[in-house]
Amino acid sequence: MTATVGVGIPLSRICDSVSERAAALDEHRTDVQADLAQIGAAGLFDLGLGTGGLPDMVTVIDEIAAHSLAVGFSAWAHRMTLEYLRRGSHALQHNVFGQLLSGRRPGVTAxxxxxxYVAGLDDLPVKARRDADGLRLTGPIRWASNVFDDALIVLPAAGDAGETYVVAVDVAQPGVAVNPEPNLMALGATGSTSLRLTDVTVSPDRILSTDLPGFVAAVRPSFLVLQTAFCVGVTRAAVSAAEQVTGGLADEFSEQLTSIAGRSRALRDDLYARASDPYAAPVPDLIRLRLLTAQLALEATRLECTLTGGAAYALGSPANRRFREAAFLPVQSPSEGQLRWELKQYG
Structure with a gap:
């Protein structure tokens, strides 16, 4: 079931706006900054922040992603930045937390x-060295989203002696080089690109944690639950559109559509049940839920295109856009390969 978002929050109006902008976002004639600002101005980014329960925030991302996965994904990245900052110093929260909460400034989860690293798959590419001012960072950020001019980035780094950090850095800081955005399929409006840090200063108040494994463990439930929300959103939209197709050869796919629709409802119900208390759920269950919903999104969008026929092959059609949006999910971090590998580690 879907949670009821608090009285007076204009989620439906925001969804209408996102829907109107979806084609322009898809064609990269605009970007998601206006959408993030609208979500923040409505007070949606602080739903459940610091309380542990996330059904209302899941509803927001689920509903928005049904109109544009690009915006749902960017809203997730922005909200996770707030989750990270909430665990930081009081000084940092006072200076920038309100700007991000209002959506006036974008948040980047890198x-x-x-x-x-915590899963044991890779070393940390950004290296940190101590100096009198705090830390100095050098290294690549191979992928990040919402990388706009005034954004704040949260990223991990490794020290020379094996210590680990989670830090916050401004995109506009000296030493931060943003690489040109690649020409992405369906997600060009999300400000997704790579960066290079060279001797970037991090003051002590911008060191959010000196225990990366502990930090990841603390944020992982909300990370996975809110990611799952945009997976179920795009799946719902594809199923709903597919169910509107009648005549011709549509009946040949009725059994497959019924199966996908049933699984979609079941996974969504499971998500909302978990969202009430994400930290009570075993992590493998959350990983499995994220994996299954992403896989189903691919299946649902493909079937929508099949039923829509030749029109779905036209760039700009909703079916075509959703198909291309969902193609991102297997590589979205944690990727399908990483999720499968992690599940195996739990036995």
Missing amino acids: MAAGLR
Whole structure:
């Protein structure tokens, strides 16, 4: 079941706006900054922040992703930045937390390398050395989203002696070089690209944690639950559109559509049940739920295109856009390969 978002929060109006902008976002004639600002202005980013329960925030991302996965994904990345900052110093929260909470300033989660490090898959590419001012960072951020001019990035780093950090850095800081955005399929509006840090200063108040494994363990449930929300959103939209197709050869796919629709409802119900208390759920269950919902999104969008026929092959059609959006999910960090590998580690 879907949670009820608090009285007076204009989620439906935001969804209408996102829907109107979806084609322009898909064609990269605009970007998601206006959407993030609208979500923040409505007070949606603080739903469940610090309380442990996430059903209302899941609803927001689920509903928005049904109209544009690009916006749902960017909203997730922004909200996770707030989750990270909430665990930081009081000074940092006072200076920048309100700006991000209102959506006036974008938040960037560049924690993919941290998740891979904690899983035992990779070393941390950004290196940190101590100096009198705090830390100096050098190294690549191979992928991040919401990388706009005034954004704040949260990322992991490794010290020379094996110590680990989670830190916050401004995109506009000296030593931060943003590489040109690649020409992405369906997600060009999300400000997704790579960066290079060279001797970037991090003051003590911007060191969020000196225990990366502990930090990842603390944020992982909300990370996975809110990611799952945008997977179920795009799946719902594809199923709903597929169910509207009648005549012709549509009946040949009725059994497959019924199966996908049933699984979609079951996984969504499971998500909302977990969202009430994500930290009570075993991590393998959350990993499995994230994996299954991403896989189903691919299956649902493919079937929508099959039923829509030749029109789905036209760039700009909703079916075509959702198909291309969902193609991102297997590589979105944690990737399908990483999720499968992690599940095996739990036996």
